[in-house]
Amino acid sequence: MTAPQIAAGRAVPSRLVRARDVLAFEWTKLRSVRSSYLTLLIAAMATIGSTAIVAHAVGSGPTAPQGGSFTALTASFLGYAEYAVIPVSVLAVLQFTSEYTTGLISTTFCAVPRRWAVLAGKAAATGGAALLAGEVLGFACFFLTQAMLSGRHRGLSLTQPGVPGAVLAGGFLLCACALTALGLGAIIRHTPGAIAAALAVIYGLAALCLTLPSPWKVGLGRFTMPFAAAQVLATHQQPGLLSPSLSMLVLIGWPAATLLAAALVITRRDA
Amino acid sequence: MNLPPGSAVAIPVVAVVVAFDVWCLVDLARAGQVRYLPKWAWAVAICVWGPWGGLIYLTLGKDRTLAGVPGEASLAKGAGIAVGGPLRARRAPVGPVVIEVDQLTKRFGPVTAVDALSFTVCPGQVTGFLGPNGAGKTTTMRVILGLDAPTSGRALVGGLRYQEIIRPLHVVGSLLDATAVHGGRTAWFHLLSIAKSNGIGRRRVTHVLEATGLAAVAGRRVREFSLGMKQRLGIAVALLADPAVLIFDEPVNGLDAAGVHWIRQLFQSMAAEGRTVLVSSHLMSEVALTADHLIIIGRGRLLAATPTDQFISGTRRDVLVRSPRAGELAGLLTARGAGIRPEGDGGLAVTGLDAPAIGDLAADHGIAVHELVPRHASLEQAYLDLTGDSTDYRAGTPAPEGLATS
Numbered sequence: 269m270t271a272p273q274i275a276a277g278r279a280v281p282s283r284l285v286r287a288r289d290v291l292a293f294e295w296t297k298l299r300s301v302r303s304s305y306l307t308l309l310i311a312a313m314a315t316i317g318s319t320a321i322v323a324h325a326v327g328s329g330p331t332a333p334q335g336g337s338f339t340a341l342t343a344s345f346l347g348y349a350e351y352a353v354i355p356v357s358v359l360a361v362l363q364f365t366s367e368y369t370t371g372l373i374s375t376t377f378c379a380v381p382r383r384w385a386v387l388a389g390k391a392a393a394t395g396g397a398a399l400l401a402g403e404v405l406g407f408a409c410f411f412l413t414q415a416m417l418s419g420r421h422r423g424l425s426l427t428q429p430g431v432p433g434a435v436l437a438g439g440f441l442l443c444a445c446a447l448t449a450l451g452l453g454a455i456i457r458h459t460p461g462a463i464a465a466a467l468a469v470i471y472g473l474a475a476l477c478l479t480l481p482s483p484w485k486v487g488l489g490r491f492t493m494p495f496a497a498a499q500v501l502a503t504h505q506q507p508g509l510l511s512p513s514l515s516m517l518v519l520i521g522w523p524a525a526t527l528l529a530a531a532l533v534i535t536r537r538d539a
Numbered sequence: 540m541n542l543p544p545g546s547a548v549a550i551p552v553v554a555v556v557v558a559f560d561v562w563c564l565v566d567l568a569r570a571g572q573v574r575y576l577p578k579w580a581w582a583v584a585i586c587v588w589g590p591w592g593g594l595i596y597l598t599l600g601k602d603r604t605l606a607g608v609p610g611e612a613s614l615a616k617g618a619g620i621a622v623g624g625p626l627r628a629r630r631a632p633v634g635p636v637v638i639e640v641d642q643l644t645k646r647f648g649p650v651t652a653v654d655a656l657s658f659t660v661c662p663g664q665v666t667g668f669l670g671p672n673g674a675g676k677t678t679t680m681r682v683i684l685g686l687d688a689p690t691s692g693r694a695l696v697g698g699l700r701y702q703e704i705i706r707p708l709h710v711v712g713s714l715l716d717a718t719a720v721h722g723g724r725t726a727w728f729h730l731l732s733i734a735k736s737n738g739i740g741r742r743r744v745t746h747v748l749e750a751t752g753l754a755a756v757a758g759r760r761v762r763e764f765s766l767g768m769k770q771r772l773g774i775a776v777a778l779l780a781d782p783a784v785l786i787f788d789e790p791v792n793g794l795d796a797a798g799v800h801w802i803r804q805l806f807q808s809m810a811a812e813g814r815t816v817l818v819s820s821h822l823m824s825e826v827a828l829t830a831d832h833l834i835i836i837g838r839g840r841l842l843a844a845t846p847t848d849q850f851i852s853g854t855r856r857d858v859l860v861r862s863p864r865a866g867e868l869a870g871l872l873t874a875r876g877a878g879i880r881p882e883g884d885g886g887l888a889v890t891g892l893d894a895p896a897i898g899d900l901a902a903d904h905g906i907a908v909h910e911l912v913p914r915h916a917s918l919e920q921a922y923l924d925l926t927g928d929s930t931d932y933r934a935g936t937p938a939p940e941g942l943a944t945s
């Protein structure tokens with residue numbers, strides 16, 4: 269057995285360089301497929317359009333009972349949460365399932381045999397893109413809504429307490445959903461099943477909790493992503509929900525748990 | 540100055556939108572080629588629809604394949620197919636690397652795909668990896684490449700498990716399934732992404748594209764490729780980092796005659812440079828001309844591991860005898876301890892005696908001999924004899940009446 273055959277004469281790059289390589293690998297794959305751009309375009313157009321409609325409806329309707337600030341902020345994100353999350357989650361699911369269904373995953377794992385590094389690279393590339401898109405779209409929705417409402421003197425400004433944090437968290441929401449979907453794609457491997465699972469985790473669990481009797485409805489529901497998002501996107505504590513920081517923890521916990529499970533599964537399973 | 544309400548929002552938004560449009564127009568002006576519409580039409584779209592036009596241009600119209608890559612302009616215009624271009628990278632080679640498979644067993648549930656398989660693949664020669672369909676060739680290769688975990692035993696490349704090799708493409712280039720590509724990606728980006736994963740430069744990507752004759756189609760989506768072109772793309776991936784070990788699973792599938800000739804030359808030149816080349820096939824005829832060494836498996840077990848020339852000489856040989864008094868001659872031959880097997884058309888296949896001995900025997904008894912031919916089993920026949928018992932999926936003997944009645 270001659271162990272040092274390969275090591276001889278090879279400069280071994282540092283961990284940082286290898287991490288950059290894997291990120292460049294996944295980023296190149298993400299940006300070289302047209303569906304990535306189309307998905308983001310669809311997400312942007314649908315979100316901006318629906319936000320404008322919601323803002324118009326809120327602006328022309330009667331004043332909401334809770335007071336102007338809550339309604340104005342929530343209105344900014346109604347369209348966003350519905351129409352940006354689904355396409356971006358599907359895009360994230362496809363990062364793994366498209367490779368598994370075509371068989372490209374073998375090439376990927378041959379190029380980068382440390383599979384958790386592939387997962388981390390995909391999470392960084394997709395999560396980064398989703399975070400960027402989320403922040404841009406979140407601020408765009410906020411400004412659009414407030415610009416339309418300010419004409420009727422019901423708008424908010426970024427200087428009001430709790431508002432910048434809520435808008436930033438709104439951008440993170442897209443990233444959290446994308447990473448959850450990415451992890452489920454790695455675990456399930458088949459596109460339709462993974463999309464169904466991602467939508468079930470992101471929306472379905474909350475919908476299920478809404479059918480439960482009263483103490484359970486919010487008691488369990490507050491641990492699901494939409495309930496946590498509702499708290500994170502509000503400037504005031506909502507009745508029955510977790511505190512804003514705990515809700516943020518819920519939004520971080522779902523993708524973290526999914527990615528951890530995915531890392532355990534893909535490193536133990538045959539490719 | 541008294542600005543109208545809301546301008547704090549409107550002015551930056553308008554500024555960003557205008558900047559985006561200008562950027563799109565500059566990008567359009569600098570682009571070598573665009574898709575779907577002529578350049579002027581895209582310019583009109585960006586001017587009329589503003590940011591939406593710009594987004595649609597960036598999504599659909601922009602030809603991202605080769606734009607902005609220095610030195611790639613000639614590729615985009617179609618530099619012609621240059622088969623057999625330079626392949627050697629500038630970096631120092633890794634040195635000779637041995638593949639060792641040691642008591643490898645792989646079970647999938649109740650099915651044992653590979654059963655205590657051991658062999659060594661040496662550098663400097665082409666090793667043919669043969670076996671019928673389902674013999675476990677692909678599984679063995681996937682274990683060597685770290686894709687499947689062995690149930691027991693191990694496979695080492697240069698003394699390391701594949702997962703332990705840093706930047707493995709510089710050591711092992713492999714092609715398992717040429718159709719395992721994302722159809723929506725262009726050949727250029729398929730190669731570029733893989734190159735980036737192992738710190739390989741763009742120049743090397745153009746290099747292998749030229750060497751595999753894909754330079755002219757580098758900007759086309761892979762879904763438009765024929766099987767042969769995908770096969771070439773897979774070979775380009777394997778050669779990307781100029782590795783010391785090449786592992787190919789059925790590489791000849793889908794290639795035309797020129798491609799088959801080219802790939803055989805490639806294997807031999809790679810082996811001559813001291814690389815380790817492992818090529819699997821289920822057809823002996825494919826590897827007989829190229830392989831210096833044969834590893835033959837059946838039902839996951841090793842059947843033979845020999846140099847190609849020894850493989851033929853070590854197998855069945857007999858003498859074909861034709862005579863008008865065949866029955867009489869057969870009796871004499873069996874009396875001398877020879878094995879006799881009648882052939883369909885009156886000939887005798889004789890084993891255990893060589894042609895001169897048979898001729899002398901016939902002459903001693905005055906028996907005329909019309910034909911006396913020493914025969915080697917062909918490489919193909921030797922292979923079929925060896926693997927005959929271990930074929931998983933064999934066409935049954937046709938039963939005419941059975942077909943008619945059932």
